[in-house]
Amino acid sequence: MKQPLFTKYVVPFFQWFLLMILIAIVIDYFLHRYQLILVGRYFGIIGTLVVISSFVYSMRKRKLIASGSPKKLLELHEYLSWIGSIMLIVHAGIHFNAILPWLAILMLLITVASGLIGKFLLKKANESLKEKRQELINTGISSDDADKTLFFDSLTVDLMKKWKVVHLPITLLLAILALMHIITIVMFSK
Secondary structure, eight states, rough: OOOOHHHIIHHHHHHHHHHHHHHHHHHHHHHHHHOOOHHHHHHHHHHHHHHHHTTTTHHTTTSOOSSSSSHHHHHHHHHHHHHHHHHHHHHSSSSSSSSHHHHHHHHHHHHHHHIIIIIIHHHHHHHHHHHHHHHHTTTTTTTHHHHHHHHHHHHHHHHTTTHHHHHHHHHHHHHHHHHHHHHHHHHHHH
């Protein structure tokens, strides 16, 4: 039988998430090593604009705009959000002088994680579960026995279906925290 859903879909999810963080750490390292720390500040502005531009998909999905293929715009949303998030993580760096930016980065990481769940895990896991179930039934196993055999895979898929419950409110909270961060920077900059 094929590999379990956890190995097939959850592990790659963590690989993409960790890759994002690793890329941000490497970029931050080189910026510090070559005395280009100021560039990291501008990554905040650029990263924010990149993430905002990714919301064309959401506008299309909610019929606020009529043009563009939803599938292509979803792919664009995923990649722009991921790239913008790397820039924002580099921008945040490792600074312990303010809690608001850290809260915003925490919300960013949770938002990216929940988005990756939707991208990598839910759709593919659901398809894989249906395929596995059909394969078991094709071998002569009853539907009930197939469901019992795939109990933990079904449980995994059911838990992953809850991803929008986290993704949308956390995205809103991220936007609020980012806006508060921008306002405080404008208010208190010299």
